[in-house]
Amino acid sequence: QVQLVESGGGLVQAGGSLRLSCAASGRTFSSYAMGWFRQAPGKEREFVGGISWNGGDTSYADSVKDRFTISRDNAKNTVYLQMNSLKPEDTAVYYCAADFRRRWVSRQIYNYDYWGQGTQVTVSS
Numbered sequence: 001q002v003q004l005v006e007s008g009g010g011l012v013q014a015g016g017s018l019r020l021s022c023a024a025s026g027r028t029f030s031s032y033a034m035g036w037f038r039q040a041p042g043k044e045r046e047f048v049g050g051i052s053w054n055g056g057d058t059s060y061a062d063s064v065k066d067r068f069t070i071s072r073d074n075a076k077n078t079v080y081l082q083m084n085s086l087k088p089e090d091t092a093v094y095y096c097a098a099d100f101r102r103r104w105v106s107r108q109i110y111n112y113d114y115w116g117q118g119t120q121v122t123v124s125s
Helices: none
Strands: 003-007 010-013 018-025 033-039 046-051 058-060 068-073 078-083 092-099 119-124
Touching: 003 092, 018 033, 018 092, 018 119, 033 068, 033 078, 046 068, 046 078, 058 068, 078 092
Parallel strands: 010 119
Antiparallel strands: 003 018, 018 078, 033 046, 033 092, 046 058, 068 078, 092 119
């Protein structure tokens, strides 16, 4: 059994920053890739970014590139999403997810095996 628990969401003004955390338990965290996704009301869940098993490779959606940064601390079983220069269109529920079959990042939502419960991020204009 794997558990992923996100934290750090909240309300922020446009141009502000937030850092989301995702704590994992139940499986060797350092052996698989992790991803962040988001879902806005009325929209499909979309890939935000991902990080490889050792943190050596990251990938981002074009909409967040140069504003968001993903990192991981395998000693703490935690992955982070640093979000800067937030825009109202970043408002969504953010989910972390684990891809147990790959060490390298996949952008495909169907490759992710376990999901957190999500954390709300609201950016006001």
